[in-house]
Amino acid sequence: MxxxxxxxxxxxxxxxxxxxxxxxxxxxxxxxxxxxxxxxxxxxxxxxxxxxMQYSPTRESINQWIKTWGKRGKLSYVYIQNAKGEYGYFIMKGLPVPRCKMLTPTERVETYSEGVAVLSQPGMDGTYTSGSTCNAYYGFDATTGAYMEFTVGTNQSFFLFDQPMTMPEYASAKQLGPSSVKDVEKKQ
Structure with a gap:
């Protein structure tokens, strides 16, 4: 060599x-x-x-949430705060629902010899969704049943209560949907 x-x-x-x-x-x-x-x-x-732990405050809160919202006909008082700090409100039947929530699975798992794949599933309306719809909420007006939808995010927040608020910032809130607090009180 x-x-x-x-x-x-x-x-x-x-x-x-x-x-x-x-x-x-x-x-x-x-x-x-x-x-x-x-x-x-x-x-x-x-x-x-x-x-x-001898006691779980988290479990108690979850159980209280179930007791509060697990009633047919329960109303939601949704207060929206805009970028200027102004408040408006909707009164809805039940809870506002994020548009990305589905009644059917949004994914299915396929197993192949090479591994596993998670595949998107269409929603009930036959279309696919993305996480971008999670900041849009919808529900139905408390007295008229009218469909309502709102978004939260950049410079807008919402606060959810199971009864009307009387604190000053909420008391002067502008009615944004068909139902007013007075309309709902008359109906009950």
């Missing part, structure tokens, strides 16, 4: 051995880091175990 060929072969072998060692080292370093994180976690859990 000629001198240049031997040097080239030696360089290739050195490169292969070097890469093999480097990969062992990086795997070894990663393994050490993972082991260190696990040891730290185990130590902290032993020294500071999670205390079991």
């Amino acid at each position: 000629k001198k240049h060929a031997r040097m080239a072969l030696a360089a290739v072998i050195a490169l292969v051995v070097g890469l093999a060692l480097a990969s062992c080292t990086s795997d070894s370093s990663q393994d050490k880091e993972n082991k260190r994180k696990q040891e730290t976690y185990d130590h902290l859990v032993a020294e500071q175990p999670a205390v079991p």
